[in-house]
Amino acid sequence: MDFFYAPGTCAQGIHLLLEEIGVPFKPHAVAFAEREQYGEAYRKLNPKSKVPVLVLDDGEVLTELPAIAFYLSQAYPAAKLLPSDLRSQVRALSLLEYITATVHMRGFTRIFRADTFNATDPEAAKKDGRAVVEAGFANLSASLGEQDYLLGDFSIADAGLFFLEWWGRTRAKLSLPANLDAHYERMLTRPAVQRMMAREKASP
Ligand SMILES: N[C@@H](CCC(=O)N[C@@H](CS)C(=O)NCC(=O)O)C(=O)O
Structure with a gap:
């Protein structure tokens, strides 16, 4: 998995969940100071120009923190990130x-x-x-x-x-x-x- 974040942003929430799970992931720090999120390459990844973004191994791009968090909770049940009821x-x-x-x-x-x-x-x-x-x-x-x-x-x-x-x-x-x-x-x-x-x- 590839994880796109910028330090000190809301992406901290997904970043810490990935660490809780303990699954290998490749972190990519997006250079907000250089407005990298508005550049062509990043906008191809996420046209909304936001972090967090999680790219799954099959290439699917996940955006929006609650959705990514829900995905992680269901994809890695052993990490117990969400009760089952x-x-x-x-x-x-x-x-x-x-x-x-x-x-x-x-x-x-x-x-x-x-x-x-x-x-x-x-x-x-x-x-x-x-x-x-x-x-x-x-x-x-x-x-x-x-x-x-x-x-x-x-x-x-x-x-x-x-x-x-x-x-x-x-x-x-x-x-x-x-x-x-x-x-x-x-x-x-x-x-x-x-x-x-x-x-x-x-x-x-
Ligand atoms: N609704 C989005 C919001 C994401 C968001 O606003 N991220 C901010 C960082 S906290 C961002 O990427 N800002 C870049 C920009 O607006 O240029 C989510 O929950 O994932």
Whole structure:
């Protein structure tokens, strides 16, 4: 398998799942600083110019984080990335959808790329983004409750929550609800997360 990512992006979620599975994969760091994702070669791979992308051994190209995470959970059942009962699977997908479509795309993207949302008043876009992220962390905190992981045991949903927590703490300098801080610290003790962080040269 070939895995396309850029360090410090949402692709961390898939990166850490690949490490959890322990399957051999070839990592390709896409040079965002050089806008490689908009170049011809990358757009042939993914016309959406986004990471993460996973290319399977038969050449099929998978995009969109929740879909790739679901694929990995079903293709590698021994890694136990998703419980087998339907209700838990739906809960995990619902959480991942909220993490990526709302908290990431409507929240963090406004903070990190404020000028693309409001060129005349980027601070207003950042403020809107922070409100979405704060509501997002409050909702995810309620979902986590007193459990160690979002579904009780580790699952694909935690891989999504991790990159939000990392962005919140390190890039956006936000304070997280106490149980999300504890979840983040717990994730950092997982060898797979440590291997992902080392490859991405990401500091906790
Ligand atoms: N909906 C996509 C979003 C992926 C996404 O926005 N990736 C960002 C990195 S966090 C990206 O590749 N951005 C490149 C760009 O917009 O130029 C998913 O969940 O996979």
